Amino acid sequence: MVTVYDVPANLLIKHVADDFNNNNNKIEAPEWSSFVKTGVHKERKPDIIDWWYVRCAALLRRVYMDGPVGISSLRTFYGGKKDNGVNPEKFRKGSGSIIRGALKQLEEAGYVEKVEGGRVITPQGRSFLDKSSAEVIKDIPELEKY
DSSP states (O other): OOOGGGSOHHHHHHHHHHHHHHTOSSOOOOGGGGTOOSBTTOSSOOSSTTHHHHHHHHHHHHHHHHSSBOHHHHHHHTOEEEOOTTSOOEEEOBOHHHHHHHHHHHHHHTSEEEETTEEEEOHHHHHHHHHHHHHHHHHSOOOOOO
């Protein structure tokens, strides 16, 4: 059985984001998503138009991989270095509002649930990601054996 651990992350996230964008009516980008930065360390908004679906897919994968995970650790994962001009760069966390909003939509879709230690993936979400992984691995050509 193919799981999330067996496929490259970028291919899985792209596949799940496309599925969210095209088929799933429960995951919708908010009105403000075309104007907002993804963290204080960023200078501009994201370049890709459907970045909300990509972030939701990446968060779903991250919750699958890391087990009970909270907003603070996810903010750290999506953070980066802030350019302070001539002063040294300093790490800043990503936007908590974006992460909370995306996780709330994933909870309403039934893929994630809140427990005492943070958020965990539901059996429905695990099944969805495993099926998506199986579809992704079909498109990857087999590597030559050495």
